[in-house]
Amino acid sequence: MASQNIYILGIESSCDDTAAAVLCNGKIKSNIVATQKIHEEYGGVVPELASRAHQQNIVPVIDQAIKKAGITKEELSGIAFTRGPGLMGSLLVGTSFAKSMAMALDIPLIEVNHMQAHLLAHFIEEDGFEKPNFPFLGLTISGGHTQIVKVTDYFTMEVIGETLDDAVGEAYDKCGKMLNLPYPGGPLIDKYAQEG
Structure with missing residues (x-):
């Protein structure tokens, strides 16, 4: 069947x-x-x-x-x-x-x-990618949230560190605005940083 x-x-x-x-x-x-x-x-x-x-x-x-x-x-x-x-x-x-x-x-x-979905997206079936073994340490950088999370299993997660104010991406975008770069500034700042 x-x-x-x-x-x-x-x-x-x-x-x-x-x-x-x-x-x-x-x-x-x-x-x-x-x-x-x-x-x-x-x-x-x-x-x-x-x-x-x-x-x-x-x-x-x-x-x-x-x-x-x-x-x-x-x-x-x-x-x-x-x-x-x-x-x-x-x-x-x-x-x-x-x-x-x-x-x-x-x-x-x-x-x-x-935020949990960012961490569990690693378990979506995709050719060429291996799923992580538990436990693992995850870093989420999304909107107003930046977190370091210990993921013990699918339903057990512990935030062990996080930002108090802006997330990393927001900080990049604000710096980009100060440098007169187009929005979003993060990708351009990253590109220019790699080029020295």
């Missing part, structure tokens, strides 16, 4: 990118990201503008992710969504959409802590 495929739609809306991915039995079938260019003129993410852009982007991004995966929405087994941490308005857009879609399809809804 052949096993049935499990398709999970993942929705990410914690900051300024609207993203959706479809996984089949732990392997990525599609991954669509809509980047918000509006923040470039401000040199950083403006929360209200981010949430409005999520409202515009979420339907086409999810539609593209499902189509690229080669399935229909009725084949989905569940919907995972970013519950937090992140920008409140942005999270509400993703949460509301995920809840509505899961209710309409009568499928399970899976809340995801996006």
Whole structure:
């Protein structure tokens, strides 16, 4: 008897990118990201503008992710969504959409802590990449959060160090703004630093 495929739609809306991915039995079938260019003129993410852009982007991004995966929405087994941490308005857009879609399809809804998801993304099936052995030490650098985390198993994680104020990426972006570099400044500062 052949096993049935499990398709999970993942929705990410914690900051300024609207993203959706479809996984089949732990392997990525599609991954669509809509980047918000509006923040470039401000040199950083403006929360209200981010949430409005999520409202515009979420339907086409999810539609593209499902189509690229080669399935229909009725084949989905569940919907995972970013519950937090992140920008409140942005999270509400993703949460509301995920809840509505899961209710309409009568499928399970899976809340995801996006900081834990960064650490557990290493366990997504991908050719050429080995999964880490437990325990391992993880460094997360995401939005307003920079953490060093001891990961004992899938459900046991301990933050052993974190920033008190800005995350590393935000500090890079603020320095980039002071140097009159385009937003986001982090990648350019990294590039120029490597070139000396």
